[in-house]
Amino acid sequence: MGHGDRTALVTGGARGIGAEICRQLADRGLKVLVAARKREAAEEVCGRIGPAAVPLALDVSSAVSVAEAVNEAVGRFGAIDVLVNNAGVSLDASRTALNLDEEALHATLETNLLGAWRLAGAVVPGMVRAGYGRVVNVTSSYGSLALMDSGRHPTYRVSKTALNALTRMLAAEVAGTGVLVNAADPGWTRSGMGGPSAPRGPEEGADTPVWLATLPEGDGTTGGLFADRRPLPW
Template sequence: MTGPRVALVTGGARGLGAEIGRQLAQRGLRVLVSARNAEDAKRAADRLGPDALPLTLDVTSPRSVEAAVLRALGMTGRVDVLVNNAGIGIDGGQRAVGVDYRIVRETLETNLLGAWRVADAVIPHMVTAGYGRIVNLASNLGSLSLMTRGEQPAYRVSKAALSALTRILAADLDGTGVLVNAASPGWVRTTMGGPEAPRSVEQGADTPVWLATLPDGDKTTGGLFHERRALPW
């Protein structure tokens, strides 16, 4: 392999995604900064420096995902790292009983199917290359063993399902050189986390970036991590 590794970060123009991109660029990776809005993606890529490339990507749209991955491959020839960061939390105040199913669908469409779609689009290229790192942004709210409260049912279910997808993909890709892990950033000060969250984006991005840059020969796969330590499923 010659040249820097290429990392695609979904929802990479703001919040945790922007910080994950910044830390990956700092480690020498070429970052594909994606946002739904082309101008947002370009501004965020410009902030990262001349090596970063903007990408328009809406993870809920199969056509957008297909076009973005084709464009990414056209620009860089490969995608070595995928950080499935794009996510929404829109079910504040909801309970499982009497839930608004439009909110459940929208949440699953982005947090689960969105991540699944992008992974599906890049994995064949990673397998051909014999190298890949996929990191899914999970949440303590999606940990089954910590699920002793009922708020945000759609978000919790979406993140628990994303953890399941992490295990399934890791098992399927065993021995291919593609490692798939989930990272819980903790409660972080972003638009989603709000200003009262105790953790900075720098702290929240640390574990996803660690998993995205696991060295050659590392066998860590199919795990859920918080602060670089295993978190109970």
């Protein structure tokens, strides 16, 4: 089965890196579900990409929304072969580890960790049954324990460290089933989160997630953290 027979679901697909991931996956022949909290925003991206892209209303912070969106997607397309957990928030750029904002922590974990976890729980069992799947968790080197050298952005960092752990656990749980689970660090990229002064464009930021989302059959790359298609330390 080629990419043209595959369906990908990309969360946070309405802007920035997410929209570029959607475009690049569509260019590779996949049907792409552009998932965003506001369907209108997803529709705008789909209009730019073309008929390979389909809008999907999805709020990753809501278990009900996740269940409804996945049911809708599976009902229309039969399967979700690729899941890119790209939706994320950064709410505490001015904080440090000794200056915790508990509300920001809960809101950050709700999207960055639980959102990805909910989607995996809803989508991965179907991948296992089909014997094929690609899961990409868009993370950050800020979540790498090996590279942790600052207390800045504390809730964002903790959320990404937790997402990295989830990546490892999911990869181990589905090892040998044909489902590959990896984490991608897009780097500091110009986007709503990265800001206008970031050195990388969305095309660069999307490259590693798209590479992991389209790993060929027979490739055993799983349970890894990658930046610029190269392994990073956990």
